[in-house]
Amino acid sequence: MTGDGTADAALFVGLDLGWSTGATGVAAVDDTGQLTASGRVTSDDEIADWLSAQRGRVVVAAVDAPLIVPNDTGQRVAERLIGQTFGGFGASAHTSNRARLGDVTRALRLAGRFGWAVDPRTATGGDVAVCLEVYPHPAIVGLFRLPYRLDYKKGDARGRAPGFRLFVQLLESVPELRLAESARWPELTRTIAAPRPGDLDRVEDELDAIVCAHLAWLWHHRPGSLRVYGSVEDGYIVAPPPPQHRPQRPRPPAPGEAPSGQHPDGPAAG
Template sequence: MSRTRTAHAGVDLAWGQRARTGVAVVSAQGALMVSGSVVTDAEIAGFLRPYAAELATVAVDAPLIVTNPTGQRPCEREIGAVFGRYGAGAYPANTSNPHFNPPRSATLADRLGWSIDPAHMGRPGAPVCLEVYPHPAMVGLFGLPYTIPYKAKRGRDLASLKAAYEVLLNAMDRHFPELDLRSSERWAVLRANAAGAQRKVELERIEDEIDAIVCAHLAWLWSNRPGALRVYGDVASGYIVAPPPPPHPPVRRPRDVTPRT
């Protein structure tokens, strides 16, 4: 199959099969083709089925390889050492948490025939599945001094969240030109939903899909821009694919003040 037919997918995977999972697919050129939200593994497989023969890389925001019984994985410590100062440390995954014993992402990869070894260069129909994490990716690729506070955490009001979403979506438009977001009807809907949200839950409904689009772009970068991303950790103990250490210094923001980008 020719190179021009390859595609790349991003999955913002919920830990269990009752919460929302975002899914997105980009073309060989990196343009957003489709995105949406699903719940179960069967729905993820169904969403990706029309593109299965073309997928070369899948980037999943969820622990993929977890072998440690307690504490953090080595890759999480590495990510924390590099990106923790920017507010982008990783949540600890270990096998004492039933969500990671086994990890849902590993089960999904096995079901769909994806390789979980980052050294494997995927090809159409036999993709490599990578663990990624959007927050460090945004810090590195957007040049952020600190993470964008778009997650609906306690204490963040609707106005501050909408301001954070505007920063995030504008940054994606500007820094990810390959996605060609301005030509996407779905992206226009997501932007309208973010701007017009009247309740925080309306922003939560689009959060996973937007993160999945970021993941899909990371999948595309892994295949097309050697050096843009690197592996923290290893396939034996677990790994996370993220940008190299940022050259710019961190600037801790006042609580829940949205950074400019």
């Protein structure tokens, strides 16, 4: 342990993981919930190097990628439950199975490499870090009480811009993240304001990782704000409880009109 005790400081990590290989958004928050680092890496070794560079001990890691996938074909129970709960908000889960991903998922392999427990019933704050599967789309809908999912993932830069602007506003409304104090945050917002080709794809990974890191922090500090859909035996996804508000699809833009984005019905549930 270092003299200032940072080696033992609690750390909460978010990984927006490529399902099998490729780009991964990474983010970390400290025990107060403040964003301490974020970025984008590619390989498993680069993820390991990034984690090693963080000051603190991982308590919870939240991963946006299939973690436990026991089914050979079809959907997991968790994906069906997320679809039933958040499908009306446009936030159903993608299908994962062993035919697509193999016997051991990338997320499970990384959890084994880092010694993270993957059972959500594992107590947090002990000797072993807990790794959870999460999914930003339903998390954002639930935490911010959105009428519909944010549209920031598909289309050209002009069509994605409103969703990104609202995404930025929502994250800035989370007081624990303290994004105004982040050296990285102004770089991200400048990139979103004037993106070059490929920029939004890279920023998307990083913003999703920040959401994942916040979910990791919530799991330890405010577990009542999240629930487990599924089980460790069948595969699970951690997301907010079923929304109490009704979904409302956004109005399609008129010809030549830029999408307006979706607006939250209430404040962030940080």
